[in-house]
């Protein structure tokens with residue numbers, strides 16, 4: 001199971017010294033857009049100011065070889081602390097018919113590491129792209145483009161590691177362990193608020209139990225790989241800091257372009273706020289993207305959750 005659709009973690013890596021490629025996962029720095037975004041999409045919806053570019057993730061859609069990237073922006077003002085102060089821009093290159101290209105070239109071994117600037121290079125017809133598409137790309141590049149999103153000089157690669165432990169058996173084992181511990185505490189009559197280190201707020205015991213499981217799973221993930229800044233599993237399951245997230249019937253809205261259901265793709269983890277001083281602290285930002293991977297550029301949906309208690313993630 002783990003190998004089919006593993007959970008991947010992003011970890012801050014070395015500083016970017018030269019110009020990164022389209023295919024690098026980068027924290028901070030400047031975005032390398034697939035398609036130039038509109039001015040509006042770089043402005044905060046709440047206060048109208050330019051947003052700060054936080055990271056770009058190169059993440060081809062399963063079953064597709066088209067370039068696909070997610071760009072994450074946030075408002076450096078207080079908006080970034082609330083819903084509406086972030087933007088997730090998904091950009092996907094148009095799908096091309098690769099059946100003819102495959103006969104000519106072995107894509108897997110040559111093209112992904114190509115350092116050439118594919119956009120400006122007239123003879124870089126690596127994909128067997130029709131001339132029409134190629135022309136489209138070039139003319140797109142010529143149109144006036146204003147990169148107004150705020151960028152930082154220093155940027156870092158994001159290294160991707162696989163979590164071999166995170167399969168269902170492990171989660172189940174944790175859950176069982178947790179439940180038995182909890183039963184022990186309650187049967188000994190010693191369960192008082194705060195004593196087991198997980199309860200908070202004034203909810204009833206019943207609510208606490210659900211919330212504790214939810215939060216403890218999240219905290220366990222943070223502790224297992226403390227340096228993770230993001231957790232990735234397309235079509236997977238997000239970890240949540242809000243036990244009511246699913247029970248309250250708050251659904252993830254469908255894709256605003258094609259109407260397809262959105263699926264979970266990745267979430268930003270609290271360690272990111274620790275290493276990016278400009279970020280206000282948050283618990284997690286869950287990111288949901290179009291399951292049909294439609295269009296060429298669209299804003300995707302996210303859920304921002306606050307952290308219940310920062311010290312507990314360490």
Ligand SMILES: [Zn+2]
Nearest residue numbers: 044047075079
């Ligand atoms: Zn703002």
Ligand SMILES: [Zn+2]
Nearest residue numbers: 255258290294
């Ligand atoms: Zn869509």
